Amino acid sequence: MKKLSPSYVIIALVSLMGLFPIQVNLSAQSLPSLSGEEILKKIDANASFGILRYRGVMEIQQQKKMLIKEFMAIAEGDAKAFVEFINPEDRGIRYLKIDKDLWMYFPDEQETIKISGHLLKEGMMGSDVSYEDALESGNLLKKYTVAVAGTENLDGRPCYVLELTASTKTAPYDKQKLWVDGERFTVLKSQMLSKSDKLIKESLALQVRQYGKRWFVTELRMEDKLKKGGGTTFKMTDLEFDVSVPEDQFSLRRLSR
Amino acid sequence: MFILMNKRCFLGAVLLSLWLLVLGLSPDLARLAAQDRGLAWNATASTDLVYSFSDGAAFARSGSLQQFAETLQGGFYSGLTTVSLGFQGGDRDSAQLVGLVKFAIPYGSAAALLAQAGSPLAYELELAKLYVTVSFPQADLSLGRMIVNYGKGRLFSPSDLFSAVNLQDQALGRVGTDVIRLQLPLSDLAGLDLVSTLALPPDQAVFGGRTFATLSGWDLSAMLFQNGGGLAGLQNGTAGSAGPAEEPAEPALLGGFDWKGDLILGFYGEALFAIPYAGYRLVPDRTGYSLALGADYSFGGTWFCTLEYQGNFGQGPRFGQFRADTNLFASLSWKLDEWTSVNSHLIYIVDTTAWQGILSLQRTLMGRTSLSIYSAASRGIVRTAAPLAENTPIGLSFGLTLRAAF
Numbered sequence: 001m002k003k004l005s006p007s008y009v010i011i012a013l014v015s016l017m018g019l020f021p022i023q024v025n026l027s028a029q030s031l032p033s034l035s036g037e038e039i040l041k042k043i044d045a046n047a048s049f050g051i052l053r054y055r056g057v058m059e060i061q062q063q064k065k066m067l068i069k070e071f072m073a074i075a076e077g078d079a080k081a082f083v084e085f086i087n088p089e090d091r092g093i094r095y096l097k098i099d100k101d102l103w104m105y106f107p108d109e110q111e112t113i114k115i116s117g118h119l120l121k122e123g124m125m126g127s128d129v130s131y132e133d134a135l136e137s138g139n140l141l142k143k144y145t146v147a148v149a150g151t152e153n154l155d156g157r158p159c160y161v162l163e164l165t166a167s168t169k170t171a172p173y174d175k176q177k178l179w180v181d182g183e184r185f186t187v188l189k190s191q192m193l194s195k196s197d198k199l200i201k202e203s204l205a206l207q208v209r210q211y212g213k214r215w216f217v218t219e220l221r222m223e224d225k226l227k228k229g230g231g232t233t234f235k236m237t238d239l240e241f242d243v244s245v246p247e248d249q250f251s252l253r254r255l256s257r
Numbered sequence: 258m259f260i261l262m263n264k265r266c267f268l269g270a271v272l273l274s275l276w277l278l279v280l281g282l283s284p285d286l287a288r289l290a291a292q293d294r295g296l297a298w299n300a301t302a303s304t305d306l307v308y309s310f311s312d313g314a315a316f317a318r319s320g321s322l323q324q325f326a327e328t329l330q331g332g333f334y335s336g337l338t339t340v341s342l343g344f345q346g347g348d349r350d351s352a353q354l355v356g357l358v359k360f361a362i363p364y365g366s367a368a369a370l371l372a373q374a375g376s377p378l379a380y381e382l383e384l385a386k387l388y389v390t391v392s393f394p395q396a397d398l399s400l401g402r403m404i405v406n407y408g409k410g411r412l413f414s415p416s417d418l419f420s421a422v423n424l425q426d427q428a429l430g431r432v433g434t435d436v437i438r439l440q441l442p443l444s445d446l447a448g449l450d451l452v453s454t455l456a457l458p459p460d461q462a463v464f465g466g467r468t469f470a471t472l473s474g475w476d477l478s479a480m481l482f483q484n485g486g487g488l489a490g491l492q493n494g495t496a497g498s499a500g501p502a503e504e505p506a507e508p509a510l511l512g513g514f515d516w517k518g519d520l521i522l523g524f525y526g527e528a529l530f531a532i533p534y535a536g537y538r539l540v541p542d543r544t545g546y547s548l549a550l551g552a553d554y555s556f557g558g559t560w561f562c563t564l565e566y567q568g569n570f571g572q573g574p575r576f577g578q579f580r581a582d583t584n585l586f587a588s589l590s591w592k593l594d595e596w597t598s599v600n601s602h603l604i605y606i607v608d609t610t611a612w613q614g615i616l617s618l619q620r621t622l623m624g625r626t627s628l629s630i631y632s633a634a635s636r637g638i639v640r641t642a643a644p645l646a647e648n649t650p651i652g653l654s655f656g657l658t659l660r661a662a663f
Contacts, residue, residue, distance in 0.1 A: 251444075257353075
C-alpha cells in the first residue's frame with residue numbers, strides 16, 4: 001500500500017479543521033488568571049441591564065408539601081424592583097424595593113407597610129429566599145473582601161471559586177463562597193456561611209440561558225440548611241430586557257394603585 | 258384664639274379647589290384612551306363555627322364534673338358562612354373599578370341576632386368596597402367606598418380616621434368608608450393625600466389632607482383634618498358594635514404626625530391633637546391629645562412580637578376607636594413552619610380593666626385552603642372609657658374557621 005506523504009496528511013487535517021471547527025473547551029485549569037475583584041466586576045457587567053421584566057415562579061417545598069407562588073416582576077438594575085403576586089391566595093400583594101428599603105402592599109387592607117429591618121432575614125412569602133437576599137444590591141465589593149480560592153469544574157463548567165469575607169456589619173452573611181462560570185461569569189453555586197464556617201444557605205443554578213451577549217441564571221434552587229429538608233426553586237420566564245415602563249413604576253403611588 | 262370662616266364656606270372652598278384641579282387636569286382626559294379589559298375576579302369562601310359562653314369564669318367555679326358539664330352545655334352555638342367576591346377592572350394608568358362584595362349566612366345565635374335586628378332576610382349582604390379610580394399624570398382621583406389606611410399601628414392608630422379595626426376579625430382587619438380622595442405624588446416616595454367623607458351631611462363632614470415622605474429610611478407623615486362632628490358616628494359605623502357611642506359628636510380640628518423606622522427593633526408612632534370648636538372659634542384650652550407608640554421584633558425568624566401603647570390626654574375631644582386614657586396591646590406569634598403558626602394577642606385597658614384576647618392555631622392545608630382553631634375571651638368593652646361593673650362576666654368562645662381562596 002502506498003504510504004501517504006506527511007504533507008498530504010497535514011493538508012487533509014487542516015482542510016478537515018476548516019469544515020469541522022474544533023471547539024476548544026476550557027478546563028478549570030486553563031481559565032485565565034483573574035483577581036476576585038475582576039471576576040465580581042465581570043459578574044456585575046453580565047447582570048447589568050436597563051429594565052428587566054419577567055414572570056417568576058417560586059416553588060416552596062418543605063418535606064412533602066409544596067407551595068407555589070407566581071408573580072410578575074420589573075427590575076431596574078439591582079437597586080429597584082417591583083413585584084406583584086398573581087397566584088390566587090396572594091393575588092395583588094406587591095413589593096417595592098428601592099435600594100435598601102422595602103415596602104409591601106396588601107390589597108385587601110389597601111395598606112402599604114414598610115418592612116422593618118429585623119424582618120429582612122425572613123423568607124419572602126414563606127420561601128427560603130429572604131428579603132435580605134433579594135435586597136442585597138450588587139456590588140459585593142462594598143460589603144465583602146474577596147479572594148480567589150482556586151478553580152473547579154462544576155457540572156462540566158469550569159469555574160472560579162471565590163471566597164468572600166464580610167468587611168462591614170451590614171453584610172447579611174459572615175462568609176460566602178461562590179462558584180463562578182469562567183466563561184459566562186454567572187454564579188452557578190453559592191454558599192452562605194457563618195463565622196465558624198457553618199453552612200447557612202446554599203443556592204444552585206439549575207438553568208442558565210443566553211440573551212444577546214449576556215448569560216442569565218433563569219432557574220435557581222435555594223436551600224436553607226438550618227431547616228430540615230425542603231428548599232425553594234425560583235424560575236424566571238418570559239424575560240424581556242430594556243423594556244419601557246411608566247415613569248412612576250418604582251414609586252409608592254404605583255405600589256398602591 | 259383662632260377665628261375660622263363659616264364651616265360651610267370652608268368646606269365649599271375645599272371642594273371647589275378639588276373641582277378646579279380636576280377641570281385643570283381635564284385636557285388629559287381627552288388623551289386617555291378607554292380601556293376595557295374586562296373584570297378580573299377573585300373569591301374567598303369561609304365558614305366560621307363558634308361555641309360561646311357568656312360567663313366563662315363559671316368553669317373555674319365548677320365544684321364537680323356535673324357542674325362542669327352543665328356549664329359546658331350552657332353555651333350557645335353560632336356560625337357564619339361567608340363568600341367574598343372581589344373584582345377589579347380597567348387599567349391602572351387610566352381608570353380602575355375595584356369592588357368587594359360579601360355574602361354571609363349566619364346561623365345559630367348569629368341568625369337570631371339578625372332576626373332581632375329586624376332583618377327580613379336570612380343572610381347579610383355587604384358592599385365592603387366599591388370605588389372608581391381615575392388616574393391622571395399628576396394625580397389619582399378615587400370615589401366610593403374604600404379603606405383609607407393611614408395608620409402605622411397594628412391595632413392602635415388614632416390617625417386612622419376613616420378606617421376602623423374590626424375587633425371580631427382574628428387578623429384585625431379594617432373596614433372601608435365612603436370618601437372622595439385625591440392623591441398627588443410629589444416624588445416616588447412622597448405625596449399629598451386629600452380626603453373627604455361622602456356619606457355624612459356637609460356640616461358634619463370630615464375632610465383634610467395628609468402629606469408623607471421617606472427620609473433616611475424613615476416613613477414620615479403629617480396630617481390636618483377638619484371634623485365637622487361626624488367622626489364619632491363614622492367610626493361607629495365602620496367599627497361596628499360596641500363603638501365609642503357615648504362620645505358626643507363634637508366638631509374639632511385634628512392634626513398630627515406619624516413615623517415608622519428601625520431602631521434595632523421596628524419603631525413607630527402617631528401623635529395627634531384635636532382642638533374643639535365653640536361656634537366657629539377654636540378652643541385651644543380644651544385640646545385633646547392622643548399618642549400611640551409601638552415596637553415590633555422577631556427572634557430567629559420564629560417568634561414575632563408587637564407591643565403597642567395608646568394614651569389619650571387633655572380635656573378635649575377624644576377620637577379613634579380606643580377612648581380610655583391608657584390602652585395596651587401585645588401580640589405574640591410563633592411560626593412552627595411555613596404552614597403552621599400559633600398567634601395570640603391581648604388588648605388591655607388600664608383605666609377600666611376591660612380586656613380582650615385571642616389564641617389561635619393556623620394551618621395551611623393545601624395551596625389555597627387554611628384552617629384556624631381559636632379561643633377568644635373578653636371582659637367588658639375595650640373601645641370605651643366607661644368604667645367596668647364589678648360583676649361583668651368573662652365571655653369565652655371556642656371557634657374554628659375554614660377558608661379557601663379561588
